[in-house]
Amino acid sequence: MRGFSMAKGTLVQKIIDRHYVDGAKQQGAVVAIKIDQTLTQDATGTMAYLELEAMRQKKVATELSISYVDHNMMQNGPENRNDHLYLQSVAAAKGVKFSPPGNGICHQVHLERFGVPGKTLLGSDSHTPTGGGIGMMAIGAGGLDVARAMAGKPFRMIYPKVIGVKLSGKLNPWCAAKDVILHLLSILTTKGNVGTMVEYFGDGVLQLSVPQRATITNMGAELGVTTSIFPSDERTKQFLTAQGRGADFVPMTADPDAEYDRIIEIDLDKIQPLAACPSSPDNIKTIAELAGTRVGQVIIGSCTNSSFRDLAMVASVLKGRKVSPDVTLAIAPGSRQVLEMIARNGMLADMIAAGARILETGCGACIGQGQSPANGTISVRTFNRNFAGRTGTKGDQAYLVSPETAVATALKGEFCDPRTLDIEYPQISDPDSFLINDNMIQNPPENGENVEIIRKEPIGQPPLNQPLPDTIDGSVIIKVGDKITTDHISPAGIHLKLRSNIPAYAKVVFECFTEPGKPSFAERAAAVRDAGRHGIIVGRESYGQGSSREHAAICPMFLGIKAVIAVAIERIHRANLVNFGIMPLEFDNPADYDLISEGDTIRIDECREQLSSMNGINASIIGADGKPKADIRLKGPTNPEDVQIILAGGMLNL
Numbered sequence: 001m002r003g004f005s006m007a008k009g010t011l012v013q014k015i016i017d018r019h020y021v022d023g024a025k026q027q028g029a030v031v032a033i034k035i036d037q038t039l040t041q042d043a044t045g046t047m048a049y050l051e052l053e054a055m056r057q058k059k060v061a062t063e064l065s066i067s068y069v070d071h072n073m074m075q076n077g078p079e080n081r082n083d084h085l086y087l088q089s090v091a092a093a094k095g096v097k098f099s100p101p102g103n104g105i106c107h108q109v110h111l112e113r114f115g116v117p118g119k120t121l122l123g124s125d126s127h128t129p130t131g132g133g134i135g136m137m138a139i140g141a142g143g144l145d146v147a148r149a150m151a152g153k154p155f156r157m158i159y160p161k162v163i164g165v166k167l168s169g170k171l172n173p174w175c176a177a178k179d180v181i182l183h184l185l186s187i188l189t190t191k192g193n194v195g196t197m198v199e200y201f202g203d204g205v206l207q208l209s210v211p212q213r214a215t216i217t218n219m220g221a222e223l224g225v226t227t228s229i230f231p232s233d234e235r236t237k238q239f240l241t242a243q244g245r246g247a248d249f250v251p252m253t254a255d256p257d258a259e260y261d262r263i264i265e266i267d268l269d270k271i272q273p274l275a276a277c278p279s280s281p282d283n284i285k286t287i288a289e290l291a292g293t294r295v296g297q298v299i300i301g302s303c304t305n306s307s308f309r310d311l312a313m314v315a316s317v318l319k320g321r322k323v324s325p326d327v328t329l330a331i332a333p334g335s336r337q338v339l340e341m342i343a344r345n346g347m348l349a350d351m352i353a354a355g356a357r358i359l360e361t362g363c364g365a366c367i368g369q370g371q372s373p374a375n376g377t378i379s380v381r382t383f384n385r386n387f388a389g390r391t392g393t394k395g396d397q398a399y400l401v402s403p404e405t406a407v408a409t410a411l412k413g414e415f416c417d418p419r420t421l422d423i424e425y426p427q428i429s430d431p432d433s434f435l436i437n438d439n440m441i442q443n444p445p446e447n448g449e450n451v452e453i454i455r456k457e458p459i460g461q462p463p464l465n466q467p468l469p470d471t472i473d474g475s476v477i478i479k480v481g482d483k484i485t486t487d488h489i490s491p492a493g494i495h496l497k498l499r500s501n502i503p504a505y506a507k508v509v510f511e512c513f514t515e516p517g518k519p520s521f522a523e524r525a526a527a528v529r530d531a532g533r534h535g536i537i538v539g540r541e542s543y544g545q546g547s548s549r550e551h552a553a554i555c556p557m558f559l560g561i562k563a564v565i566a567v568a569i570e571r572i573h574r575a576n577l578v579n580f581g582i583m584p585l586e587f588d589n590p591a592d593y594d595l596i597s598e599g600d601t602i603r604i605d606e607c608r609e610q611l612s613s614m615n616g617i618n619a620s621i622i623g624a625d626g627k628p629k630a631d632i633r634l635k636g637p638t639n640p641e642d643v644q645i646i647l648a649g650g651m652l653n654l
Helices: 011-019 042-054 079-094 106-113 128-134 143-150 177-188 203-207 210-223 234-242 308-318 336-344 347-354 403-412 493-498 502-508 521-530 551-558 571-579 590-595 607-613 640-648
Strands: 020-023 030-033 037-041 064-068 097-099 120-123 137-140 155-158 161-168 196-201 227-229 262-267 274-276 284-286 297-301 328-332 378-381 397-400 472-479 534-538 561-566 583-587 601-604 617-622 628-635
Touching: 011 020, 011 030, 011 137, 011 196, 011 227, 037 042, 037 106, 037 143, 042 064, 042 079, 042 143, 064 079, 064 106, 079 097, 079 493, 106 128, 106 210, 106 336, 120 128, 120 143, 128 137, 128 210, 128 227, 128 234, 137 227, 143 155, 143 571, 161 177, 161 203, 177 210, 177 262, 177 274, 177 284, 196 210, 203 234, 210 227, 210 234, 210 308, 297 308, 297 403, 308 336, 308 347, 308 403, 336 347, 378 403, 472 521, 472 561, 493 502, 502 521, 502 551, 521 534, 551 561, 551 571, 561 601, 571 583, 571 640, 583 590, 590 628, 607 617, 607 640
Parallel strands: 037 064, 037 120, 064 097, 120 137, 161 196, 161 262, 196 227, 297 328, 297 378, 378 397, 472 534, 534 561, 561 583
Antiparallel strands: 020 030, 030 155, 274 284, 274 397, 472 601, 583 628, 601 617, 617 628
């Protein structure tokens, strides 16, 4: 593959060079890198460890692997606890550390206790790039890719373009790191950034603490980039030292004359309070524009904004005051460390006295598992995603803001620019020493071969696909538009407890599009599958954005889907489709999207041969009336390894 001019002297380039395994170091080509650390969370981890077992891997081959339980902790029935017992026991058997429910959100805990500058981290969660705040190359991926990394296999990715974001100045009071990333989202949007990494540099970097940097890199996932990264500098050293991990500090910076593919300059002095409006993280308005709009719910926390500094600032504003009676305020600390620190210094009591509800240290509300807002109610959240319906309420109105804006809004009962509060801005800094208590982290035994892996119903084997057929006779089961997220495809919330039961979970695929009185997507797809035909999904821009959950590929595979055809498919979802033997295809001419209707047939003859050629795929559209409509050209994978995986019917078949 012919490459393009590439960035030079960047931090990204240096870390790739240090971890290089094979492939071409040129933009657009596939490069393989060594993975030092992995993390999983319970919503994706169960399948990842089942896949690791299927590889017959006795023990993980990474420097460090950790299994976190932070997503699905509501125990309405036995399913979640059954999964947790499996995760706990398989971690012990395979040499993986285990962080149980209550210890905190994976990204927050990993930043605090395990992240190391200059290391590579692969996580089965799309917000793994949080680790970029500490100078890691931290990448989100599907569970099967993480399982392969745990087995010592390199991670393959597109050699990236590097966007340099030059920061200058200093944030003004009541303006936050969250506003910085929302501002960048207004520039880059959520689409068109596949195959890109973002690297921050400039004098303004030193004005941001590691937790502030982590807020920015966390929401870099919403840009659709592979990852985002800050240098490892004196602020990094301060944070690690305060965490009792000063020995882990490694200075890592770009060269002074580093060359980037694009430079975006952001003056922190000019940043103002912002909000991402429904229902996309890049739908940005100023809080000043929204001021006075009534709000019914405020939630502060999640992996984006639940650090000690964030919650200490919130507690200071709430002290001696009362939340508006028209608002329900909930606060979710990001880790047990944060929760214990604000409990011991009295800040937790100040929050409770002001009328806040204290939630468990976990991801619950962010993934629609609890705290769903009332119908017709505006919900203001410090989270990272506000996709339609993600709150658990259909037709929701979710806004994403900083903790500063959130607490001001909770007090007023309406959107409030925090700069207008008659309150002195709390000057909160990270402590010189954090409270260190790792007693909940469970270390695996030296030899885990005799550990009994607990398999309660429905823990079983990951489903397998059939090899790709020579001819695709595919019915278009559904045609969707732009920005279809993995939440649309495979909803979270109350359905997450089904994650180990693929036949049951598959029944809710695309349930948000089910029309009353009409068959669901799952029913239509299963009928086509059972009739011996193949299913096709058609989409537009940014298909598969959002969460890394590979169930958005596994469940469609189970329902007989053989191809996704879209204008553009997002990175992690594309990889998941490949891993489970579904062809990710893109229109050579985006206008051809308009030629296809739901119920049409897409026919691809000599499919295996065409895919193997890596020169594009010819397909025919046949209308529901049986009459030919058009011939179209599609772009398929151009990586030989991806092609071989799809031909075999998925990675687990190889």
